[in-house]
Amino acid sequence: MTQLKPILLVEDNAHDLDLALIAFKRCELQNEVVVARDGVDALDWICKQNQHADRKGLDPAVIILDLKLPRIDGLEVLKRIKSEPATRHIPVIMLTASNEESDLVSSYDLGVNGYVVKPVDFKKFFDSMKDIATFWGSLNKTHPGYTPDDASLDVTRI
Numbered sequence: 001m002t003q004l005k006p007i008l009l010v011e012d013n014a015h016d017l018d019l020a021l022i023a024f025k026r027c028e029l030q031n032e033v034v035v036a037r038d039g040v041d042a043l044d045w046i047c048k049q050n051q052h053a054d055r056k057g058l059d060p061a062v063i064i065l066d067l068k069l070p071r072i073d074g075l076e077v078l079k080r081i082k083s084e085p086a087t088r089h090i091p092v093i094m095l096t097a098s099n100e101e102s103d104l105v106s107s108y109d110l111g112v113n114g115y116v117v118k119p120v121d122f123k124k125f126f127d128s129m130k131d132i133a134t135f136w137g138s139l140n141k142t143h144p145g146y147t148p149d150d151a152s153l154d155v156t157r158i
Contacts, residue, residue, distance in 0.1 A: 039072025
């Protein structure tokens with residue numbers, strides 16, 4: 001049996017993070033969910049550098065990335081991911097409160113795979129997270145990426 005790739009959720013808003021994790025749990029998501037609270041931690045985990053230099057395991061099945069993040073914003077994280085041959089194959093979904101056309105255009109210009117505006121309604125937010133997790137976490141066929149050396153956990157906060 002093939003090990004499922006983790007999902008990297010990059011979200012600094014505690015409320016949105018909790019709702020996303022509840023949605024993943026309720027839809028019985030089998031992927032490990034790795035949580036990063038800012039752009040620097042996300043890039044360190046993705047690129048296996050600094051405190052994550054000895055990280056083992058698969059590249060994420062998808063990165064769910066907030067646009068407005070501390071330290072390094074989501075557009076810069078996206079730009080760095082898509083500019084590196086080792087990571088540009090990883091699907092990235094921008095999940096943001098921004099409905100600004102300039103953010104949408106910038107995200108697609110940098111190679112985002114999807115752009116979802118966070119619904120303010122709880123049920124719609126929940127359904128959006130469930131749909132993202134189901135499609136990108138288990139239905140979508142991804143680049144083979146890195147071969148795992150270890151077993152995954154349910155939720156990892158970095």
